[in-house]
Amino acid sequence: MNFLQLFGRQRANVIGMVHLKALPGTPRSTLPVAQIQEEACKEAEIYRKAGIDGLIVENMNDIPYTLNVGPEVTASMATVCAAVRQTCPQIPLGVQVLACANQQALAVALAAGLNFIRAESFVFSHVADEGLVDACAGDLLRYRKIIGAEHVQIFADIKKKHSSHAVTADVTISETAKAAEFFLADGVILTGVSTGEEADPRELKEVQRSVKIPVLIGSGVTLDNVEKYTNANALIIGSYFKHHGDWRNNVDYDKVMTFLDKIHKLRD
Numbered sequence: 001m002n003f004l005q006l007f008g009r010q011r012a013n014v015i016g017m018v019h020l021k022a023l024p025g026t027p028r029s030t031l032p033v034a035q036i037q038e039e040a041c042k043e044a045e046i047y048r049k050a051g052i053d054g055l056i057v058e059n060m061n062d063i064p065y066t067l068n069v070g071p072e073v074t075a076s077m078a079t080v081c082a083a084v085r086q087t088c089p090q091i092p093l094g095v096q097v098l099a100c101a102n103q104q105a106l107a108v109a110l111a112a113g114l115n116f117i118r119a120e121s122f123v124f125s126h127v128a129d130e131g132l133v134d135a136c137a138g139d140l141l142r143y144r145k146i147i148g149a150e151h152v153q154i155f156a157d158i159k160k161k162h163s164s165h166a167v168t169a170d171v172t173i174s175e176t177a178k179a180a181e182f183f184l185a186d187g188v189i190l191t192g193v194s195t196g197e198e199a200d201p202r203e204l205k206e207v208q209r210s211v212k213i214p215v216l217i218g219s220g221v222t223l224d225n226v227e228k229y230t231n232a233n234a235l236i237i238g239s240y241f242k243h244h245g246d247w248r249n250n251v252d253y254d255k256v257m258t259f260l261d262k263i264h265k266l267r268d
Contacts, residue, residue, distance in 0.1 A: 052091065077097060
């Protein structure tokens with residue numbers, strides 16, 4: 001199933017974020033998995049009622065992130081994602097497991113019946129706040145093949161936020177996108193420098209000229225700037241849909257509805 005078959009339209013799909021409460025074993029964990037699941041399903045239901053085009057479940061509250069994600073996180077996310085899938089059986093649903101736990105995300109997606117993952121460090125190494133991160137495309141796609149998850153699409157961040165790209169400063173954003181396409185990513189994701197920060201609209205145009213795969217915007221989209229990004233294949237929105245624009249807060253139904261009303265008009 002390709003991007004168009006999954007979402008039903010090629011441009012300006014809106015993907016909301018379901019940020020899970022801190023999972024077992026992480027420093028801020030206080031809740032049992034059953035309660036984390038209940039709250040995630042409530043958020044997903046708000047998005048579903050508003051008419052969202054897609055959702056991503058993410059363990060954003062598991063700070064500080066680690067490159068050595070434990071099996072308890074993977075198991076918890078599989079449980080929660082399966083429940084969110086039951087809540088939203090018709091909505092395209094994805095998962096991201098922080099930090100850079102892309103194989104774990106594929107395993108969760110396969111177990112829970114999800115459609116895609118958001119993958120960090122797909123091509124080119126970089127320095128993140130978790131440390132030095134190597135590219136993973138070769139191992140990740142082999143793992144996807146081995147477990148029979150080739151129907152799960154991989155949308156790969158390029159020049160990702162919260163990272164230093166000095167080591168690849170001579171590689172442009174379009175060259176990075178081309179490398180991701182060559183290494184069989186199903187789509188690429190552009191972001192600003194940090195969560196909630198705008199992506200550069202000029203980079204969107206540059207990357208779209210460079211690749212034939214879908215290009216998604218992964219941060220900083222708001223009601224006020226959405227016109228800059230309507231040519232993207234999808235807009236992943238987390239912070240703006242939360243109360244007071246803070247990703248740590250609950251989803252604001254009215255903000256989601258207002259945004260979707262505007263995007264529907266822009267599509268028309």
